[in-house]
Amino acid sequence: MASANDRPRAQLYVFDGSVWASVPRIGLVEKGYSPSDLDIKQVNLLKGENFAPSYLRLNPNGTVPTLVVPTSDTTSEEVATKFRAITDSKQILAFLDESRSQHILEAKGQGKDAAAPVLSPATIEGKALSDSLIALVHGSDLDPNFLLLSARTLEEVKPLKEGIAGVFVNGQVAALKRYQAQVQADSNQTSNPDANPRSAAHNEQLLKWYTDKLHALSPAYHVYGPESTQQATQLFIQLSRSRWQKLGAALAQLERQIRGPYALGDQVSLADAHLMAWFARVIAVCESKESAKDLDALEKALQHEAVAGEGRSMLGPKVRAYWQALKSRPSFQAVYKDGLH
Ligand SMILES: N[C@@H](CCC(=O)N[C@@H](CS)C(=O)NCC(=O)O)C(=O)O
Structure with missing residues (x-):
């Protein structure tokens, strides 16, 4: 049986000097993710690596950040792992927020120790203000x-x-x-x-x-x-x-x-x-x-x-x-x- 370590991990494509790739990185710290939760991959914008056909297949805008998440939880050789690419910092941050939500941590038996503040606004007025500032x-x-x-x-x-x-x-x-x-x-x-x-x-x-x-x-x-x-x-x-x-x-x-x-x-x-x-x-x-x-x-x-x-x-x-x-x-x-x- 595949262990948790064999599972395909999510990959976050960033460039260290990028403005918008910093958003999910800020989110990872705020939410208390650990470095082993995903792989960080550098895309050098100064060299135009974001224009490579292989990268454009992941993110048709050719921008960072991109978050690639495995969608089928299998390492079986017969079943190819499927991935979903999220290609905008707004959606990536919202995804990271929901993925480490309290009910998921509790389901994993981590609820009590893990601190995972909810970043999405709790009220309609809060959401309206948040959306307008973003x-x-x-x-x-x-x-x-x-x-x-x-x-x-x-x-x-x-x-x-x-x-x-x-x-x-x-x-x-x-x-x-x-x-x-x-x-x-x-x-x-x-x-x-x-x-x-x-x-x-x-x-x-x-x-x-x-x-x-x-x-x-x-x-x-x-x-x-x-x-x-x-x-x-x-x-x-x-x-x-x-x-x-x-x-x-x-x-x-x-x-x-x-x-x-x-x-x-x-x-x-x-x-x-x-x-x-x-x-x-x-x-x-x-x-x-x-x-x-x-x-x-x-x-x-x-x-x-x-x-x-x-x-x-x-x-x-x-x-x-x-x-x-x-x-x-x-x-x-x-x-x-x-x-x-
Ligand atoms: N709306 C996108 C914008 C992303 C974006 O413009 N990223 C910049 C870096 S901060 C980029 O990749 N620029 C490369 C290019 O446009 O060629 C988001 O929020 O993710």
């Missing part, structure tokens, strides 16, 4: 990955191009072109369909995916790639400024909506994991742009001359206290032990 920080206007690449002025472009933005954008474009060429070569050889494990239709789909992704990366590539243009750079700076303005407005909204000390009040919840990851990235970007640390860097960034107008704001007391409360969580200390990202 939607706010996941909105494209506040995309923390864009902020990392953003340039508010022409002076900011050069260091970004020589640093993280250049590495990221050029690494991704190179990987996309490499996979595109491989799949193209593959589909040119499909006269013998048995020789190719992927169908012609699947290859077509992949090629379209790579073309669309290259198109989506094109504005940043024309700033940080080898053939940057002045016009693309100016447009990118305008877009960056508008995003920084929206950040000021969003922080004012959070000041109104957060209940304190945590997002929904006294209990840590799903929303806190998403907000922790988002704040950590926002502050990391501010620290890289301003000669200041932590909330001082964020406040300085909000006062930047390129972010004039209604986006210019001071941080409110609730947001300040909220960030301190998040920083005191063991989950924060575990996930950000090497610094904010």
Whole structure:
């Protein structure tokens, strides 16, 4: 008979510097999962490993995190193990929350020793607030990955191009072109369909995916790639400024909506994991742009001359206290032990 150790384990695909892959990692600590509960697999976004056809089969968006969970509990050789892939941090966190719920622990005889706080909100009002806070920080206007690449002025472009933005954008474009060429070569050889494990239709789909992704990366590539243009750079700076303005407005909204000390009040919840990851990235970007640390860097960034107008704001007391409360969580200390990202 198969022992518990032989059972196929869930696999969480992450990248250490990723914002949204930090959400399930925060959740794992908050829920008291042990390292043996699942395997963590690294997907290097800087090398575009998330664009490999094998990864796109798991997550058709080509993003991290992905949680792959075995759905048939068997190691019998005749029955292939089946898997289900969950491809978004919101669903993954909710799944991790439910999987280690009190009734499941009790059914396993672990109920008394195991501490597994429930992260989903207990009331209708709590759920509505939680959903709206999570939607706010996941909105494209506040995309923390864009902020990392953003340039508010022409002076900011050069260091970004020589640093993280250049590495990221050029690494991704190179990987996309490499996979595109491989799949193209593959589909040119499909006269013998048995020789190719992927169908012609699947290859077509992949090629379209790579073309669309290259198109989506094109504005940043024309700033940080080898053939940057002045016009693309100016447009990118305008877009960056508008995003920084929206950040000021969003922080004012959070000041109104957060209940304190945590997002929904006294209990840590799903929303806190998403907000922790988002704040950590926002502050990391501010620290890289301003000669200041932590909330001082964020406040300085909000006062930047390129972010004039209604986006210019001071941080409110609730947001300040909220960030301190998040920083005191063991989950924060575990996930950000090497610094904010
Ligand atoms: N809505 C998705 C967003 C995931 C996402 O954008 N992940 C980023 C890293 S934080 C990524 O994988 N980016 C790679 C890419 O878009 O090429 C989620 O919450 O899981």
